[in-house]
Amino acid sequence: PKAPPEKKQPAKPYQVFTTQAGIQIWVGKSARDNDKLTFHYANGLDWWMHANNHPGSHVVIRCAKGSEPDDESLKDAAELALRYS
Numbered sequence: 526p527k528a529p530p531e532k533k534q535p536a537k538p539y540q541v542f543t544t545q546a547g548i549q550i551w552v553g554k555s556a557r558d559n560d561k562l563t564f565h566y567a568n569g570l571d572w573w574m575h576a577n578n579h580p581g582s583h584v585v586i587r588c589a590k591g592s593e594p595d596d597e598s599l600k601d602a603a604e605l606a607l608r609y610s
Contacts, residue, residue: 538562539585542605544598549587552605559583572599574606581610 538558539551551566553559563573563583572586572594584606586594594602 537566539566542601544594544601546595546598548594548598550598550602550605551585551587552609553582553584556580572602574602576606576610579610581606584609 538555538561539553542550542552544550551562553562559582562585567573567585567587570588570590572588574584574586575581582605584602586598586602588594
């Protein structure tokens with residue numbers, strides 16, 4: 526007998542990067558995905574970045590309650606915002 530086909534999960538509207546500190550950074554894949562990322566996946570504890578006055582990806586730094594990203598993680602996120610703009 527054949528195994529039932531696996532259910533495919535819908536693609537996430539963002540790419541995931543992980544800093545050396547273990548913090549996840551999510552980067553939107555398109556304009557529509559930016560909205561999904563910002564308004565449906567991110568939460569109030571996360572930090573949000575975007576290149577000012579330029580089209581590009583929204584960048585979300587995932588943060589746990591009571592924590593802030595370290596300087597290197599902020600730099601990584603800023604570089605991703607620049608790269609994907």
